[in-house]
Amino acid sequence: MIRRRHVLALPLAAPALALAQGGAPLRLIVPAPPGGSTDILARLLTERAxxxxxQAVVVDNRGGAGGIIGTEAASRAPADGNTVVLGHNQTHASNQWMARNLPYNVTESFAPVARLATVHHATVVPANSPARDMAGLVAMGRDGRRVTYASSQAGSASHVIAETFVRRNNMDATHVPYRGGGPATQDTVAGVVNFYVSTWPGVVNLVRDNRLRALSIGAPARIEGFPDLPTAAEAGMPYMAVDAWFGLFAPAGTEPARVTRLAEAFLGALNAGDMAPRLAQAGLNPAPLAPAPFAAFQRAEVERWREMAQITGIMMES
Structure with a gap:
């Protein structure tokens, strides 16, 4: 969870700017509540983009249903280049396979604009948990003992990664879905659940403050500032190294020239000299891709999540 002072320090979309410039603002739909990784990334980039x-960029938070509510709204918006959605691996990949009656198609309903960032997932436990490492967590879920694990939403990456971990290690575990990463994190801190696979930005400050204990992180190498935190591969769980990703999409039919212009503006903001430390502070890794390579990346991700849906059998109501 990003500390409140960090959230307050982020640039907010200013309605006054729209009045000063005239014309319609760009509506940036964030299919998540304020304060999470998606929202933080949006607000870091809006001012400069x-x-x-x-033109002004107005952030429109529309959380709920694993991102489906906000993403559907974006799919139905006019393709006039004045609406975009900051989607992610669930809204624009896994929901295609894990959500019943999805009211949009993750590829056909959108024009990919730009991939912006990725984040790693970390496995965390309450600060007073007896599990000191991943092997200890596995032991907690065996020999007739049942553990519980949180997820930010049924069908989310946190759910899929944790369920894969449970199945591969023959653990007796119960999934406890929440409506967002915030409540899931809070109950993990409180010890209501035994573990949670969270995006790193959502828990880094709590780990730093010793309110949560991180057991592993799905990064390719140990991360700066946490030299004692092993990677998922080092912990013997390489299949848990699944990054979340965030990218900008416009409604299908948006003019290619406008898509290119939007990509230039947001990738330019992402690559600004002062942005790297601000992204790092929020646990976000810049991962820029222009429209064409981003479209290819998304197609590969859709196939990847199809396979993961088959392995876990996870399905959520949309």
């Missing part, structure tokens, strides 16, 4: 575009 808006300046490049010459």
């Amino acid at each position: 808006g300046a490049t575009l010459g």
